[in-house]
Amino acid sequence: MRKRAINRRSVLAAGTAGLLAAPWVARAQGKTLKIGMQSIFSGPIALLGTSSRAGLQMAVDRINGSGGLLGRQIEVVYRDSKGQPQEAARVARELVNSSGCELLIDAEASSGAFAVQEVVRDLGVACIHTASETSSLTADPKIRVATAFRCARQGVHDAIAGSTYLAAYSTEKKFTKWATCSPDYAYGRDTTKQYLEFFKKFKPDLEIITEAWPKLGQPDLTEVITKLLQAKPQALFTLLYAGDLSAFINQGNVYALFSKMTVATPNVDYPVLAAIKNLPAGIQSATRYLETFPDTPANKAFGEAYHKKYNELPTNWSWQTNAGMHFMEAAVKKANSTDGKKIAAALTGLKIDSPFGVNGTLTMRDDHTLVDYAIGWGQTVPKPPYITGVKPAVWGKIVELETDWKKQQHYI
Amino acid sequence: MVTQTTSGLIVGMLLFLVAAGLTLIFGVLKVVNFAHGTFYMLGGYVAYSTLGATGSYTLAVLAAAAAMALFGVLFERALIARVYGSNVLMQLLICYAVVLIFDDAVKIVWGPDFHAMGMPPAFQVPPLFVFGGVVPPFYAVLIGIAALIALALGLGLAMTRLGKTVRAAAINPTMVSALGVNTTLLFAVVFAIGGALAGLAGALAAPVRSLSPGMGFSILIDSFIVTVIGGMGSIGGALVAALLIGLLRGFGTIGFPGFTDGLIYAAMILILVFRPQGLFGRRTA
Numbered sequence: 001m002r003k004r005a006i007n008r009r010s011v012l013a014a015g016t017a018g019l020l021a022a023p024w025v026a027r028a029q030g031k032t033l034k035i036g037m038q039s040i041f042s043g044p045i046a047l048l049g050t051s052s053r054a055g056l057q058m059a060v061d062r063i064n065g066s067g068g069l070l071g072r073q074i075e076v077v078y079r080d081s082k083g084q085p086q087e088a089a090r091v092a093r094e095l096v097n098s099s100g101c102e103l104l105i106d107a108e109a110s111s112g113a114f115a116v117q118e119v120v121r122d123l124g125v126a127c128i129h130t131a132s133e134t135s136s137l138t139a140d141p142k143i144r145v146a147t148a149f150r151c152a153r154q155g156v157h158d159a160i161a162g163s164t165y166l167a168a169y170s171t172e173k174k175f176t177k178w179a180t181c182s183p184d185y186a187y188g189r190d191t192t193k194q195y196l197e198f199f200k201k202f203k204p205d206l207e208i209i210t211e212a213w214p215k216l217g218q219p220d221l222t223e224v225i226t227k228l229l230q231a232k233p234q235a236l237f238t239l240l241y242a243g244d245l246s247a248f249i250n251q252g253n254v255y256a257l258f259s260k261m262t263v264a265t266p267n268v269d270y271p272v273l274a275a276i277k278n279l280p281a282g283i284q285s286a287t288r289y290l291e292t293f294p295d296t297p298a299n300k301a302f303g304e305a306y307h308k309k310y311n312e313l314p315t316n317w318s319w320q321t322n323a324g325m326h327f328m329e330a331a332v333k334k335a336n337s338t339d340g341k342k343i344a345a346a347l348t349g350l351k352i353d354s355p356f357g358v359n360g361t362l363t364m365r366d367d368h369t370l371v372d373y374a375i376g377w378g379q380t381v382p383k384p385p386y387i388t389g390v391k392p393a394v395w396g397k398i399v400e401l402e403t404d405w406k407k408q409q410h411y412i
Numbered sequence: 413m414v415t416q417t418t419s420g421l422i423v424g425m426l427l428f429l430v431a432a433g434l435t436l437i438f439g440v441l442k443v444v445n446f447a448h449g450t451f452y453m454l455g456g457y458v459a460y461s462t463l464g465a466t467g468s469y470t471l472a473v474l475a476a477a478a479a480m481a482l483f484g485v486l487f488e489r490a491l492i493a494r495v496y497g498s499n500v501l502m503q504l505l506i507c508y509a510v511v512l513i514f515d516d517a518v519k520i521v522w523g524p525d526f527h528a529m530g531m532p533p534a535f536q537v538p539p540l541f542v543f544g545g546v547v548p549p550f551y552a553v554l555i556g557i558a559a560l561i562a563l564a565l566g567l568g569l570a571m572t573r574l575g576k577t578v579r580a581a582a583i584n585p586t587m588v589s590a591l592g593v594n595t596t597l598l599f600a601v602v603f604a605i606g607g608a609l610a611g612l613a614g615a616l617a618a619p620v621r622s623l624s625p626g627m628g629f630s631i632l633i634d635s636f637i638v639t640v641i642g643g644m645g646s647i648g649g650a651l652v653a654a655l656l657i658g659l660l661r662g663f664g665t666i667g668f669p670g671f672t673d674g675l676i677y678a679a680m681i682l683i684l685v686f687r688p689q690g691l692f693g694r695r696t697a
Contacts, residue, residue, distance in 0.1 A: 046524040213670070219621045219630050220426075222419040223665040223672070229546060230415065230666070243526030243622035250528060251620045254548040256539050277530025 033072040033338065035060075035328075036095030037321075038088065038116070039107035039131065041080035045242070047271065048131060048317055052107035053078060054310045055318030056130075058302075059325035069332055077101055081112050088112030092119040102338040103127070103328055107321055110134040110187075114143070121145045126331070126343035130324040131317055133158070138369040139411050147340040149347055149368045151324035153288075153316070157375065159194045160401045161393035162266050162286055165377040167202035169284060170235065175262070177209050179233035181224060181240065181248070184213035188239050195237065195266075198401070209233050217244065221251050233261055235284075241267040246276045253278055270313040273386040283380040285387055288316035289356075292385040293392075294374050298355035319356045323373075326352055327364060358392055371395065414545020416662040422551045424658025425558035429613035430631055431638035431650045432565060433606030439582045439645025440602045443492055444500065446507035448635065449628025450514045451607045455480045455614025456623050457522055460529050469532035469619075476615035477608040484607020485600045492603070493596075511628065518625045526624040535619070554616055561609070562651050569647060578602060582645060637676060641683045643693020652691060 037056055039049035060074050068074060077099050081088035088108050092115075095101040104127040106116045113132035120127040127148045129137065135156040138144050170176070180196070182188035200206050210231035212224040225248070228236060240248050245267060252258060258280035266286035273279060287293050291303030291314075302322070306314045328343075330352050335342035347364050354362040358374050365371050375398075378390035406412045434448045455476040462472040487510065495502045535550040569575035581588045581598055589595045613631075621627070638657060642649025657676055664672040683690060 042524070050524075212665075215673070217624075217630060219617070219627060220423050220661075222423055223416075223661045226415045226419045226546070226662065227665045243624050246526060246528045247620065247622040250531065250622075253531060254535075254539070254550055254620055255546055259538075271525070275526065275528055277528050278536070 031072060032075045033069055033103075034099065034101045035074055035076050035103045035105060036079065036092070036099065036101035037076050037105040037107060038079040038081050038091045038095065038112075040083040040109060040112070041078070042082055045083070045109070047242075047315060048109060049080065049107065051271075051312075051315040052130060052317040052321040054306065055314065055320070055322035056105060056107075056325050058306060058309070059322045059329070063325075063329055069329055070336070070338075076105075081108060083109060083112060085111050085115040089115040089119050092116045093123070096123050096125050101125075103332075103343075105130060105321065105324055105328070107131045107317065110137070113137060117143065117145055117148055120148045124340045126328070126338070126340045126347075128324040128328055130321040138367055139406060139409070141411060144368055147344045149327070149344075149364055151327055151362075151364070151370050152320045153373060153375070154369050155191065155194065156402055156405055157371075157398050158266055158286065159191070159198050160398045160405075161375045162264075162377065163195055163198035163202055164393065164397065165286075165391065166237070166264055166284065167199060167206075169264075169377075170203055170206065173234075173262070175234040176203075176205050177207050177233045177235075179210045179212070179228055179231055179236045179261070180208060181212040181214070181228060181236060181238045183216045183240060183244060185216055188213065188216075191239055192237070199237075214240070214244070214248075219247065221248050224248075225252055225255050225257055229255060229257060229260060235262040235264060238263060238265045239267055240265070241269075242272055245272060249276055249280065250278070253280065258283070268380070268387075269315045270386070271315060273380070274313055274384075279380055279382045279386070281379070281381050284377060285380050287374065287376045287378065287387055287390055289314050289319050290376075290385065290387055290390070293376050293378075293387070293390045294355070294358060294360075296355060296360065298360075302355050323352075323354055323356050323362055323370075326354060327362075358395060371399065414543050414547065416545075416666065417659070418545065418547050418551060418555070420659035420662030421555050421655065422658070423661055424655040425555050426613050426617050427631070427634055427638055427657060428562060428651050428654035429558055429609050429616070431635040431642070431654055432562070432647055433609040434635050435639045435642065435645055435647060435650045436578075436602060436609075437606045438639065440578055440585075441492070441496070441599055443496070443503055444507075445492075445606070446504060446632070447487065447510040447514075448606070448610055449630075449632030450511050451480045451484065451610035451628075452614040452617075452631050453518065453623075453625075453628035454483065454514065455611030456529075456618040456621075456627065457518060457527075457614075458611065459615035459618045460522075460527055460623055463529060463532075469534070472618075473612065473615040477612040480611025480614075481604040481608035483611075484603040484605075487607070488600050488603035493599070515625045515628075522623075522625075524625060526622045528622055529618040531619045550619070557616065561612075562647075565647055574601070634676075637680050639690075640680055641690060643690025646690065646692040649690055649692030 039052050041049035060076055063069055064073050079091040081091050104125055106127055106129045108116055110132040113129050124147055129150045130152050133153050133155045135154050136143055138150045180192050182192045212227055214221055214224050264284035268285050269288050291300055331343045331346040334346040349366055350364045351361050357372050363372050372395055375393040376390040378387040381388050430452050437443055437445045458479045459472040459476040462475040491506050537549055539546045539548040577593055585595055638650055638653040642653030660675050661672055664675045
């Protein structure tokens, strides 16, 4: 028996162990720079993970192609949290402690991002959140972390920009009777409330005559649609997204809903626009990512390169992760280090040139959140570019109202 | 009123198509087919791909029904036939495994993101207005098709030889077998009909609902409520219960907007308490 100890299987096992140990050796030699990237790669919102990864990979390929970062090639380690907070926290810890990642790109949805935030607080590693839009992640000083930043849109920015646009639009069209229709869970209820708060402030004669709260993933929305039709609002605000939004549009078309009321939504991502058959014209819509807004050669080039490489259209998360990596690159260069504290100092107030900025630049504000990114509202058309006549939001006004809101929340 | 009624009818009729197969399979084979939602999902996807390949919605619907009939037979022969009469947990496990496997298979073949089939061009017309209510033509056609199928199923079970044999097998399969009827074939036929009905429902719903992996699950729960209310094994019961649920949804959203789902479960609880065999179910000895 003892002789058989060295057989084919044990050689394989030893080889595998060697392979597994190899990255650790590489780390000791300081050759590759490992970056951990975690997100949701499975389940109904796997698009979050896959399109974030694609956006990140484009940035990493560019950096590696031009000699790497601090002279080291970047290697990204991807992990699937399946959207579960406890798994997100475990994965973040594992990436840093076991896999040897020196930096983190966190593309988790808010539920996971808050869990990652606490791990980052504990480990002191530099981290950029690229998907969580929940304002308190960085706005609330009790939740903010010294080495964690957000390179993503922030809920309160969108609510202000959207409400401002919709209030002006309502006044122009003389619309006072609105209805809402949003998914029946925390996101749908809270965000609707936030939009309406600002909306009512800008347009005091606004009246919400009916509300509908379909379940997340509800296959048949007929009763919701007939209820809305019966209430006869002039316009409808909805936070439905992805498959639910597509079902709503298809079933709404059957009842000619879109000819009876104007529909407004901040939630149509590029691939969703492309996937919805018979997209009605004239939906008032925010741009999450659009190749034609900002209408610059750099933005168009990104959209086309992405489309060519992945054979699909970029999502909002694609640009956010791409820009997040860009910020990380600039900060590491500026700090000449991957140390969490040094990168945090470099990132605070950092301004980069970017196709996704409203004036060609993006800024990481002192409170660790992104500003000056492109926010705009326009109308849908059934064919590409899908949204036209985009009016950019005014950042000065957003920041002013955001500051009021922060005072109201006792954040400052 | 008219709008609410048609919206209730459409939800109810599609539910009936799925639940009818479920209740038929249970009635004859005493198998609680938890994989029935998978038939519905695959039906939708088959229709989506067929429409993409041929451009004909009629063909897409027929292909979905035919493919699911075949799938039903294969499923019955390869898996369910091995667990007749054994522990219900065993049947449940097999069905659940099939659900998981095919949810993943759909992800591999069609991708994890949702798909929208879009309305066939023939139905891209403005809705009709009847007595002040809105009736979409597509839904009118759907309700018609489902009603025809309900009629055909009802008459088929009552009048034809096959129908009589199926009903007899539901009561006493051993005796039917002893009388020289090929019950193996009969069981396969029942699964084929159940599969075809679910596939048909998936295909008919595809133009207005989103296709996504796991979509079978949401309709499965409603279908089970229908079979419980209507009585396990009763086609007529399934029809009445499906329409009841559809109308509860249609009208409940006006009267009790926050409690529509609650109403449906409340109805189920009332039935379970006061008439546990269901509205049209036979009390088992």
